Amino acid sequence: MNKNVYIIGSGFSSLSASCYLAKEGYNVTVLEKNSTLGGRARQYKKEGFTFDIGPSWYWMPDVFERFFSDFGKKPSDYYTLDKLNPGYEVYFGENSSVKISSELNEIYNLFESEEKGSGKHLASFLNSAKENYDTAIKDLVYKPGVSPLELVTTTTIARVTQFFSTIRKQVRKNIKSQKLIQILEFPVLFLGAKPSNTPAFYNFMNYADFGLGTWHPRGGMYKVIEGIVSLGESLGVDFKTNSNVEKILTDSTNKVSGLIVNGEELRSDLVLSGADYHHTETLLNKNLHQYSDSYWDKKIFAPSSLLFYVGFDKKIKNVSHHTLFFDSDFDAHAEEIYDNPKWPTNPLFYANFTSITDKTSAPDGKEAGFFLIPLAPDLEDTEDLREQYFHKIIDRFEKLTNQSVKENIIFKKSFCVNDFKEEYNSYKGNAYGMANTLLQTAFLRPNIKSSKVENLFFTGQLTVPGPGVPPALISGKIASELIIKNKNK
Numbered sequence: 180m181n182k183n184v185y186i187i188g189s190g191f192s193s194l195s196a197s198c199y200l201a202k203e204g205y206n207v208t209v210l211e212k213n214s215t216l217g218g219r220a221r222q223y224k225k226e227g228f229t230f231d232i233g234p235s236w237y238w239m240p241d242v243f244e245r246f247f248s249d250f251g252k253k254p255s256d257y258y259t260l261d262k263l264n265p266g267y268e269v270y271f272g273e274n275s276s277v278k279i280s281s282e283l284n285e286i287y288n289l290f291e292s293e294e295k296g297s298g299k300h301l302a303s304f305l306n307s308a309k310e311n312y313d314t315a316i317k318d319l320v321y322k323p324g325v326s327p328l329e330l331v332t333t334t335t336i337a338r339v340t341q342f343f344s345t346i347r348k349q350v351r352k353n354i355k356s357q358k359l360i361q362i363l364e365f366p367v368l369f370l371g372a373k374p375s376n377t378p379a380f381y382n383f384m385n386y387a388d389f390g391l392g393t394w395h396p397r398g399g400m401y402k403v404i405e406g407i408v409s410l411g412e413s414l415g416v417d418f419k420t421n422s423n424v425e426k427i428l429t430d431s432t433n434k435v436s437g438l439i440v441n442g443e444e445l446r447s448d449l450v451l452s453g454a455d456y457h458h459t460e461t462l463l464n465k466n467l468h469q470y471s472d473s474y475w476d477k478k479i480f481a482p483s484s485l486l487f488y489v490g491f492d493k494k495i496k497n498v499s500h501h502t503l504f505f506d507s508d509f510d511a512h513a514e515e516i517y518d519n520p521k522w523p524t525n526p527l528f529y530a531n532f533t534s535i536t537d538k539t540s541a542p543d544g545k546e547a548g549f550f551l552i553p554l555a556p557d558l559e560d561t562e563d564l565r566e567q568y569f570h571k572i573i574d575r576f577e578k579l580t581n582q583s584v585k586e587n588i589i590f591k592k593s594f595c596v597n598d599f600k601e602e603y604n605s606y607k608g609n610a611y612g613m614a615n616t617l618l619q620t621a622f623l624r625p626n627i628k629s630s631k632v633e634n635l636f637f638t639g640q641l642t643v644p645g646p647g648v649p650p651a652l653i654s655g656k657i658a659s660e661l662i663i664k665n666k667n668k
């Protein structure tokens with residue numbers, strides 16, 4: 180039996196799959212077009228500063244534990260985790276912010292102090308969120324998305340209304356404070372859609388937030404990439420960077436026969452792609468695409484982003500490791516992302532200063548700052564616009580946090596729509612895949628197994644279960660299980 184498999188890309192999903200397949204005895208080669216591994220989770224280092232280029236929130240620690248335990252390992256074999264307290268901070272106006280504690284009791288107190296009676300509502304909301312977490316994360320999200328029946332269990336039947344109601348409705352039923360509403364609607368933004376377009380069942384993200392907490396791998400998210408690569412190497416995976424896959428070859432029966440990589444032909448009858456799904460299909464002859472251009476065009480994609488990695492020559496005050504700036508109109512910004520795509524008039528933004536809790540990310544007395552503005556995918560992206568928006572948010576940042584920082588910038592580097600396209604072959608420059616709306620959940624997401632090309636499989640944030648690092652790890656497991664099952668048929 181031929182067990183050579185090529186994996187396209189080295190994001191979390193590809194790395195996860197590489198380990199499962201190597202453990203099963205496959206000869207695995209990972210082909211990454213960029214010069215470093217990790218996909219959207221790469222690292223940027225400059226002048227003693229270290230930034231995670233993409234993901235920075237380590238949520239759902241149980242998913243990482245489950246991944247490593249499949250190989251008889253623990254996360255602590257590869258990296259050290261710190262639980263952040265506060266988990267994060269949210270600004271609502273000048274000198275007005277709340278800190279989300281790592282202790283649930285303190286979160287209840289915070290809610291009560293904002294709105295009388297809201298602590299009780301939060302408790303029952305979190306009970307339901309925990310039940311959904313147990314149903315979803317321990318079971319549903321590990322299903323391959325090949326049949327609607329995967330979603331039919333006694334638990335989901337009992338919760339069917341939660342698939343047809345939305346997070347927005349559920350949150351607003353009992354809570355009236357705009358601040359508390361924004362805090363409760365924030366976690367589903369990780370799923371890539373508006374809260375008004377995200378099924379209430381996804382409130383399990385609120386349990387992930389308040390119940391399980393926000394963690395930080397010392398040294399940054401890239402430590403997790405390094406951990407998985409090291410696990411993969413110990414299992415025999417061959418990692419090749421600077422390896423751009425230009426074509427997927429098929430034989431006369433439409434079965435995978437190889438790849439063209441940097442102009443050279445590699446023979447293999449099994450390929451798994453963790454590169455953006457739309458891009459992977461463009462590597463095939465058109466008659467072998469499963470999805471048309473109009474299919475992709477109609478899908479709701481997660482936002483793109485304008486990002487800045489900034490080295491400051493002093494410590495920044497009045498902020499936490501993760502800080503959200505929700506001082507502008509959330510609905511207006513969401514409309515400019517999803518309904519009427521354009522550069523936002525008055526954007527919400529997010530910043531992290533990992534060097535507040537992690538000394539390894541900036542030299543002594545200095546601060547590493549990461550700023551993110553969510554944007555509609557495929558917007559025009561120019562240096563001018565990037566600069567304009569940097570000034571917009573940094574002026575606001577100074578006002579909101581009551582300090583001047585502009586003259587303390589040692590360097591800044593930006594990353595935006597064009598970079599997402601160029602660096603990751605990302606469809607329309609999306610930052611984190613296809614949103615988890617009701618019609619883009621489970622079996623309604625793009626197939627893990629190609630229906631047109633035999634032995635071509637897909638993994639990653641456009642497949643099941645969806646966007647985010649924990650789902651990417653799970654997606655790698657699902658795809659490899661399907662490959663193994665297919666081989667054994």
Ligand SMILES: Cc1cc2nc3c(=O)[nH]c(=O)nc-3n(C[C@H](O)[C@H](O)[C@H](O)COP(=O)(O)OP(=O)(O)OC[C@H]3O[C@@H](n4cnc5c(N)ncnc54)[C@H](O)[C@@H]3O)c2cc1C
Pocket residue numbers: 187188189190191192193210211212213217218219220232233234235236237238422423424425453454455458484486551602603604610611612638639640641645646647648649651
């Ligand atoms: C700015 C940002 C912030 C985020 N924040 C968080 C967060 O805080 N927490 C969280 O959980 N998630 C977060 N996410 C989402 C998370 O990073 C992603 O969902 C996840 O990393 C995606 O992994 P993946 O394996 O699907 O794909 P990717 O990481 O995109 O990997 C795909 C890889 O394929 C490679 N590739 C593409 N085409 C080819 C080709 N032709 N040949 C060879 N290689 C190719 C690409 O270079 C890339 O390395 C964030 C994402 C971004 C961008």
